Amino acid sequence: MSSLLVPETGPQPPREVRSPVEINALLKTLLQSRDQLIVSFPERSQKFQSFIVAVDPANHQLWIDELVPKEGDRYITEGESFRIDAWHEGVHLRWHCSAAQRVILEGAPAYCAALPGQLIYHQKRGAFRAMVQRTLETGVTLESDKIQLSGHLFDISATGCKALLASDQTRTLHPGAVIEACQLYLPETGTLDIAVEVRHVSYDENRDESYVGLRFRQPGPQAQRQVDRFVNYLQREARRLEKRDDLF
The missing domain is CATH 2.40.10.220 (predicted glycosyltransferase like domains)
Incomplete structure (x- = not known):
């Protein structure tokens, strides 16, 4: 099983990750590293920033912070699907969320979404x-x-x-x-x-x-x-x- 914490020998072709264990490990790495997420909506040119604030594999859920700029929050609240891109140590991850629900997590607003059933893992950089x-x-x-x-x-x-x-x-x-x-x-x-x-x-x-x-x-x-x-x-x-x- 590949991990974001294990260096690859060089750039690799994109691959689909479907293993729940591996998906959870990758998402937790993004959580622990506080890596930026880029959130985009279909047919909208503007991109938004967020980060993962919690991952719950047992209940198949993850939470992301409010979006920057704030206009993105309205699109999620209105039920629009969106794509998430993230980068860590030369690895590009991306997945789709069909919907997310606005909640209060530990006293702060956040968005709760289902864990992705698959994500794309692309090792782009071979240099340390x-x-x-x-x-x-x-x-x-x-x-x-x-x-x-x-x-x-x-x-x-x-x-x-x-x-x-x-x-x-x-x-x-x-x-x-x-x-x-x-x-x-x-x-x-x-x-x-x-x-x-x-x-x-x-x-x-x-x-x-x-x-x-x-x-x-x-x-x-x-x-x-x-x-x-x-x-x-x-x-x-x-x-x-x-x-x-x-x-x-």
């Missing part, structure tokens, strides 16, 4: 992605004729990274956009100029922060070596901390 601690002084700058944004690295792999930017950037940055002037500041390796493509953008309303997935576009040998060195540095640090924790 390393988390970047906020204590590290990283920097990301995106510049074009229309934008000039600065933030920090959330994670990075040999093929791309996720940037953490202040405020809502979902209307500023769009999937598929190419930004030729991207500058990364990587501790241990220095400053790197590299072109990137925007893959996805999500906004965390509670933190007032945006997460922007970026794919590196044909980096030269020197730039690739800088990225690889930084990823290797993060891996070494993660292993060092794991060994330290094992002593206690």
